[in-house]
Amino acid sequence: MNKELLKKYRYFIISFLYIPRNFIFCFLKLGYWNKSWRFIKLPLIQKHSKATISLGRNIKLCSNPRKNSIGVFQKVIIKALSPESKIYIGNNVGISGATISGKEINIGNNVLIGSGVLITDSDAHPIHPQDRDINSKIKTSPINIEDEVFIGARSIILKGVTIGKGSVIGAGSVVTKSIPPMVIAAGNPAKIITEIR
Structure with missing residues (x-):
């Protein structure tokens, strides 16, 4: 044989x-x-009993450092911790050792999310020191990642951001404002470098 x-x-x-x-x-x-899902080591999923996490077909979640070309330093983490949380991940999405946490996050089809990426739709704590123990004062705003986006390793996607269809976010970027379709954006804060033709 x-x-x-x-x-x-x-x-x-x-x-x-x-x-x-x-x-x-x-x-x-x-x-x-769904039998089409592929987990390379189990992810960490935390979900409030009333929250919604919706995963499409052919999802591949890699939490094994041996199975990623640059390695992963954590499991894939998906957290929907409030009753109104809604996390939607489309079809044919690949995620390596990234964290997705929030109240409203929409990820389209054919998206690639690199090792160590953080996607969070809130500040996690209020800004003012006197308010930091008051959860109701945490600011949140939905995140939309459209189809065919590629988010490079160690990038951070912050609240209120939309990343347009087909765009690429360079490794290590901090995305604080929306990115249009079909561009390459990189840096801290992320800025458009060039169009994808």
């Missing part, structure tokens, strides 16, 4: 063995499961 065929059999057997684990994990965390 040649090596290529052995590799295929091994992949099939390992995938088959992970199906019960993924099924149980997803039903406990999300209440549903």
